Amino acid sequence: MDVQVRMWLQPVADFFNGLHFPEPIVHWGHPVMMGIVLVFMGSFAAWTGWRGRLATDPQVAQQAWSEHRKLTPWLYLFLALGYSGGLLSLVMQGQEIFHSAHFVTGTLVLAGLTLNALLALGMKRQALTRTLHAYVGSATLAVAAVHMALGVQLGLSF
DSSP: OHHHHHHHHHHHHHHHHHTTOOHHHHHHHHHHHHHHIIIIIIHHHHHHHHHHHHOSSHHHHHHHHHHHHHHHHHHHHHHHHHHHHHHHHHHHTTOOSSOSHHHHHHHHHHHHHHHHHHHHHTOTTOHHHHHHHHHHHHHHHHHHHHHHHHHHHHHHHO
């Protein structure tokens, strides 16, 4: 599978390598940009979701959930694009694609966000689904924190 994905991504990697970006941009661009997305957007998404869940004032809850619903599709989009960008970054640097814990945790983060999006579609007023959504989202953010640490470790290894 690694060979097939590398074959698809290599022409794109060659294009970007032909632009002669400085090595630190190629090496650390993905981690810095995804770190910003995860730390700021991810934590704000979690905060607004829990704020809505724990609020005793219905108006505060509705405002928090409104912010949460506006932000989370963008978070998902940026992380999905970042996932493919991370693969591309590895191809550009001649590294293995699927052979790191960072890849595994990135896949788990995207899977957790996908599951949470599906749960959100069916939430309405179902208490169990809302509870699952809250805890799956929180667990996904915890995996994302591990993912970031593994990414720094990976980046320092080559």
